[in-house]
Amino acid sequence: MNVADENNTDVEIYRKTGHPDRLHIVSRTGAPEELLAQLDASGLERRREETDGPVYTWHETPEGLSQKAQRQLATRTILPLLVAGYDVNIDPDEFDVTAWARVMQTHRVTQGGNAGPSQPPPPPAAGPPRSRR
Numbered sequence: 001m002n003v004a005d006e007n008n009t010d011v012e013i014y015r016k017t018g019h020p021d022r023l024h025i026v027s028r029t030g031a032p033e034e035l036l037a038q039l040d041a042s043g044l045e046r047r048r049e050e051t052d053g054p055v056y057t058w059h060e061t062p063e064g065l066s067q068k069a070q071r072q073l074a075t076r077t078i079l080p081l082l083v084a085g086y087d088v089n090i091d092p093d094e095f096d097v098t099a100w101a102r103v104m105q106t107h108r109v110t111q112g113g114n115a116g117p118s119q120p121p122p123p124p125a126a127g128p129p130r131s132r133r
Contacts, residue, residue: 010086025059
């Protein structure tokens with residue numbers, strides 16, 4: 001079982017303990033290809049591990065990005081996922097408020113600046129940091 005499954009969340013974003021060089025973006029086991037493709041399209045790198053049981057699929061930020069650039073990329077990825085109806089949880093230490101404000105501003109402009117019923121969902125849930133595998 002992966003972290004996203006444990007929380008009944010579609011996507012979980014965190015920095016894996018002992019692996020400060022990349023952010024891990026974990027989707028629930030058996031996530032639909034549409035979700036995985038959306039993560040691919042955002043610039044994240046898909047990883048896969050086949051076991052005797054399930055096949056685990058997750059994404060990571062590309063190698064060589066600074067931690068700030070990783071946070072910005074992960075944060076920009078969130079809004080399209082929320083708009084598509086996915087539940088996203090991000091470690092609060094990895095959430096970039098400035099990147100969120102920019103993506104929200106861009107979204108509002110592309111939606112005609114309308115704050116009516118088509119208003120985007122609130123920011124993703126950010127629970128307390130937990131130990132990661």
